[in-house]
Amino acid sequence: MALKEQITEDMKTAMRAKDMDRLGTIRLLQASIKQKEVDEQITLDDSAVIAVLDKMLKQRKDSITAFEQAGRDDLAAKERAEAAVLQAYLPARLSAEEVAAAVQALVAEVAAELGHAPGAADMGKLMAAAKAALAGKAEMAQVSAAVKAALAG
Structure with missing residues (x-):
């Protein structure tokens, strides 16, 4: 339904x-x-x-x-x-570990597209990909924090 x-x-x-x-x-x-x-x-x-x-x-x-x-x-x-x-209408949310793993996979995809490891300048591209992939599955504030952590580390 x-x-x-x-x-x-x-x-x-x-x-x-x-x-x-x-x-x-x-x-x-x-x-x-x-x-x-x-x-x-x-x-x-x-x-x-x-x-x-x-x-x-x-x-x-x-x-x-x-x-x-x-x-x-x-x-x-x-x-x-x-x-x-x-x-009650939202699907089950991903845990922090699942969000971090999904963001790491997106970082790898974006790195393959760019031909180099993404940096802070690529945050917008990563967030756009993360929003498309994780919309409704995780809070965007949590996703943003995971993207920042992935770019920093």
Whole structure:
């Protein structure tokens, strides 16, 4: 079942169960997906839906940090609940070791293309390849740190 269809089915289930918190989060997700489809005049596939999910999760994490700093634990708890609902739609994340191994493989590929070992100037090329290969499988901040470590070492 496609991810968008799964989200729609989960929304129906939440409606039947009268789970208003979950329903609200799923509706926000569907609205974000629909907005992206309308803006770009395309139909999103699973990888594009995962990109929307990643963006929404990043927003929730930023909000949690801001609310905790402001002493608003009630709002932080609401954001954590929304993040948990959104997280359920993402595929299993790679471990730090798996990300490092994938980045090392990409460094080897880029080195073969360039004809020399990539340096700091090639960070953009490496990140583009890493984003294409690891989108939805790992957080890009973690991937970026692994790329920087690979280039430094």
